[in-house]
Structure formats: structure tokens, C-alpha cells
Amino acid sequence: MYLLIPAAGSGRRMGSDRNKLLLPLLEKPLLAWTLSAAKAARSLRWIGLIGQPEDFQDFKEIVVSLSMTKMVHFIQGGATRQESVFRGLQALPAVAQRVLIHDGARCLVTPELFDRCAGELLHCPGLVAAIPVKDTIKMVEPSSYQVRGTPDRRQLWAAQTPQGFEVERLTRCHQEGLRQGWEVTDDATLFEQCGLPVKIVEGEETNLKVTTPVDLAIAEFILRQRGEGG
16 A cells, blocks of 8 residues: 655644754653654555655655665655645555555554454455544534534534545546645545545544644653653
């Protein structure tokens, strides 16, 4: 299975002026945790790391430290996540039929989740790791902050990554999104807007996206509970 990792995130909400994936988590960069999980997954054979050239030297040092130089390939990203993934799809080997896409900032992902998604992707055109929503969700009018409704949370799932797709279909969806001027925050939305089915694969409660200093503290706690990082 092939894997694309969008890794061009800024550290603005972290209060940092550098790529947040280079920030330390238990003395290792965030990206190192993500790549370590991918390396340990039995199903993955090729990884495309999508970023900006100014970060590539730091990324290469992480890849070398993990002995993953033959597995990881560097791809220059675009101005948005959507554009970066599209460039990643274009950089895949011609033989790639299916691909997983995983946000680099979800550094607590386990090898088991990668393998579970890879296995399910053999039997469906598109999937997304997700977990059931626990909280009651309110639909709110943006201008007045008035509640417009309360959806049944039994039908709500919080999307995570990995997400997985047939390469040819996802590429066509990106091309259609570009033509229509769609702006989306994940690839499953492009699939849905093109009328294609997306299956849910149960994700992991600990598979959080590290965005703020609070997330970083929670991630450190989870890793210590797992007995990682010394």
C-alpha cells in the first residue's frame, strides 16, 4: 500500500514560527512519531512526504534517523492541503492503484490502524477512519449564535485520518474540484461531492490531531501511558 503524508502545517496555533511537525514531543519531532508508526505497519511499502522545500533538510534528517531513506520520497506541496494532496497523487508511482492519506500532525496513529485501513481499502473505493461522536452537537446560526437544531449523534462520526481511496477515482475528484472551485478540508469530502461512496473504518480515540499546546500535552500523556519515549 502507498501512503501520502501532508506535512506542510504551520506552527501558528502552537505559538511557533516553524513547521509544527518539527516541534519536539518527548524529545522527538512530531513527524518522527508519525513516520515510526508508518514504518511499523506491515501493509505500507512507499511513503510520499509532502512539504515545502524549506523544511526538507529537517525532514531528511528525521528520515535518516529512522532508517527510512529507501521508503520515504519527498514531494513539494502547494498553497493548500488540497493542492498538496493533488500534487502527491501526481507523484505516486504509475503502478499505485490505492493510496492512504494521513495528516502528519496525527502523530499518535498506530501501525494497527494503518493496516486496518489498508485491508479495508482492498474491498471499497473510499474510506475514512472515524470515531462516534460522544458529545451533543448543536447546529448554530453564525450571525446570531442561535441554535438551529440538534442532530441525532447516533448518526455522527468525527473524521480522522488515514483516509483511503482508489487512486484513479480520487485523482478525477481532485480534477473536478479544481474545475468547480471547490475548497475542502479532507479528501473524503471531494469523494462525496462527486457522488462516490465513502466507508467508515473505526478509528482510535487517541488518534488526535496535534494543533495547539494543549494537544501537545495530551499527546505526551498518551505516549507516556503507552510506555514510549522513556
